[in-house]
Amino acid sequence: MSSHTTIAETQPQWAGGRSPFNVSYGKLMMWIFLLSDAFTFSSLLAGYGAIRFSYSTDLFTPWPDPSLVFNHFPLAHGIHLPLLFVSLMTLILILSSVTMVLAVEAGARKDKKTVGIYMLLTIVGGAMFLGCQAWEWSQFIGEGATLSENLFGFTPSAAEHAHQLSLGDKVHWIAADRVPGPVPFASLFFIVTGFHGFHVLSGVVFLIIIYINVIFGTYERRGHYEMVEKVGLYWHFVDLVWVFVFTFYYLI
């Protein structure tokens, strides 16, 4: 039909003059950036794994059980509800990923209004996730965790009480139950979730910039919505990282 179709069929893919990867420059560079970012996150998580593993034979300062640390839920103070809040955060992030990919889909149809609506929903989802994370951090800090301090080592009697807790039980710690635990537990939590949260924050900023451009019709004039797809790639990557942060910090 057009001349370059025939070129595509006759010339080998790596002969030069065109991209063997068959994506535009911007998208290829976004993929390469995401690959490098994946390395950063995997080194953080692998470092976390190494330090946690090194405590597995330590009888004096055992690694805290995440289900006894992250067991809060808003408006349910003092009740043992592990994993519920963080599952809610995961759900919010998955939903915002779905609205993002729907915005890209609408962009392929050049449907400006639908792109706007879905991008706005994605921004709201990202902001909700950040709010949840801020709440969780404030709980954690309020219980005595800082970058250089961790009060989640339990005395033996408290540890026994802790392991008999089941979902929905009342938690009654006394101050003497709390003894210093492994410092890297708190500092790595702040570093890894903080680094991820910073990615979410910058993702929300990028989304707002693209959203404003969609509203003002920049991409309609340009004739394509590829920018929405590029920011979408970044946003899905943030979701992808959260899958592993969720697995390594809260599940294991």
Next chain:
Amino acid sequence: MSTQQTSQNTGEYIPETYIPTAESHGTKELMKTFWILLGITILDFIIYFSWPHSIPMMARNITFIALGVIKAYFIIGTFMHLKHERSFLIGMLIIPAIVLLGMLIFVFLHEGNALSNY
């Protein structure tokens, strides 16, 4: 896909003639992926609360990591459209990731073991 779109995008990136678009492969697959991701997250939740004590915890942890990898496959493949890209791009992204991640995990578990013996 309409003929108009096909004539714009012959699936070939040649800088002089290429007109980029946002990618779309229909909403049906996206919604299916969403339900799969939701289902796996609920499965995580169920395993977390009902893992029997008779089975070693390491098996549970490996299950969680495997479920995480499955989730990653669906996010990268469907949401980021990598399934529909050319195999050179897939290889360029996946092979270094697998090699380096494998190396990192091995080195750090090894080092973690060494650290615990000091």
